[in-house]
Amino acid sequence: MATFELDPRLAADTLPLADLPLCRALLMNDARYPWVVLVPRVASVSEVFELSQEDQTKLWQEATQLGAAMKEAFHGDKLNIATLGNVVSQLHIHLVVRYTDDASWPAPVWGNGTPTPYELAQQGERREQLLAQIAGLTLSS
Structure with a gap:
């Protein structure tokens, strides 16, 4: 049986936060946005439909609850939730708090501008x- 391993590209672009019941929560290392990536700790999964029904429910629960909490805590105008997987095929969900005056608005955050890595103090605070x-x-x- 295969074991869960985080894709090296996700590991390189993120900072660890916590393990939820299903997902590993990671902070995207881009200080321009409150941005969390959720990765189900299930081996060899690239699509939501490959998860069991129970895990699909857990995934949606974790994403929507954390997304709602993030939007409220960071006073966002919009919450973007996305599973792209075109570059990193390992199933992961982006939760990005957006503002109508952010650098990428109204376009997606992917491919817009240059990511701004967190400074150590900022990283700890976020x-x-x-x-x-x-x-x-x-x-x-």
């Missing part, structure tokens, strides 16, 4: 903000 949101979720395992 990580703590997101961990507080994660702690407030009512997720079942």
Whole structure:
């Protein structure tokens, strides 16, 4: 049986946050947006339909609860939720809080502008903000 391993490209572009009941939550290393990537800890999965019905439900619950908490906490105008997988085929969901005055609005964040890596202090602050949101979720395992 294969074990879960995080795609090296996701590992290179993100910072670890926490493990939810199904997903590993990662902070995208781009300080321009509050941006979390959820990766189901299931080996060899690239599409949502490849998950069991139970895991599909957990995935949607984790994404929608965390996304709603992020949008409220960061006072966003919009929350983008996306599973692209064109470059990294490992199933992952992006949760990006958007503002009508952000650098990419109204276009997608992908391929727009240059990512701004977090400085160490910023990284710690954003990580703590997101961990507080994660702690407030009512997720079942």
